[in-house]
Amino acid sequence: MDPEEVEFLGEKENVVIVPTFNYGVIHLIAGDIGPFRAGLPIKVPLWVAINLKQQQTCKIQQPDWMDVENLEVLKENEKNAITFTRMPNEHYMALTKALLKFAPDDLIRANEIRTLVKDIWDIRMSKLRSSVDLLIKEKSSYAAVDNLTILEINSVRPLLPHALDQIHRMKKLQGPQLGTNSSAGHTSSYSFRS
């Protein structure tokens, strides 16, 4: 999947904006948004927020989880946990990227946010790489990938599924004696959580 398509999905996430104009309810196909009252915060999908921001008719409120203090906690947790921690938002990367690009003036300490989110991403990617390495070495037939976000899954998609497919083919050819070996003691059900 193209990263743009992952972004496309992420743009459906709701964010809070503070409009600078008054307007009634807009009946979008996906649901109603509004009414807009200048100065009153209101929830809209990200793609709406970006469009309004580009016309300079709103401010985007930074999501709570994007606070620098909170991100530092998340980063520490991610560093200390063996497994993947649950991210505050399925599309945390897309949201951060969009806000940094289109509304950097609405963020508090934007540069630190950029660094922290990149750090969290890097920690997770390195974890992902070592998990994949283990998974391949153990010749597993499946694995739990809980708490991975779509963009992260997407980053291993070009390689991992094909590698597992090749292993599966080899297993089939190897015959039963090795097959029993792999199913003994549940080594085959290696989980990203363990």
Place this chain on the structure above:
Amino acid sequence: MEDDENLHALLDTQDDEENEIELSPAVLIEVMEEAWLNEKFSPEILPNKIDFVELLLGQLSAMEENLENVGDRDIKKTLHLLEVDRLRFLVGSYLRMRLEKIEFYVDHILKQENSRLENREDLYLTEAELTFARNFKEGIDNHFEHLMRVHPTIPVDWKNQVIQPNIHSFVFSRSKTNIESIIIDEGNDDETVYVNKDSQMIISYNSVSNLVKKGDVQLV
């Protein structure tokens, strides 16, 4: 999650009254997004969702018609147009992916459709897709026949080499409900696992293909 329940309730009523599907547009979009992702990641072509496609396209043309009466400087107009564009992309991308699969696996897909016809099962392709597939196959076959006549020494068993999707390929899945048992094909002996709602796995497609078609598992 609430939407999911609504959807199931609505889909149940769909069985009762054949042609009437009543869905809120928001749920409709969600169904389309899920179908888009499933089609994107499943190696084989999935049962068509033409009813939903047509409903959504209907919504889009209705919206475009309404917008003709709205002034260009209205904030509303840009947002509505943007949404229409986003949804058109979704539907277009979904339909294009199906066509790509049909072109690639045309022999295999037509064979499967024929056996579904014989068994009086629901077809996976829409009528239009089926016509396209048949025409496409005819064109390809004619083309190759023609080429082969120039080189009569080449053996003719290329006709039996049907390109098939690799249903063993690995996919990422998210379960939408608790699933009692997923059978893992270990190559030699099988293993079953219990899967909780909302858990994500990387797994062989043929282990979950039926669950994907049933809507219990979403490909991501």
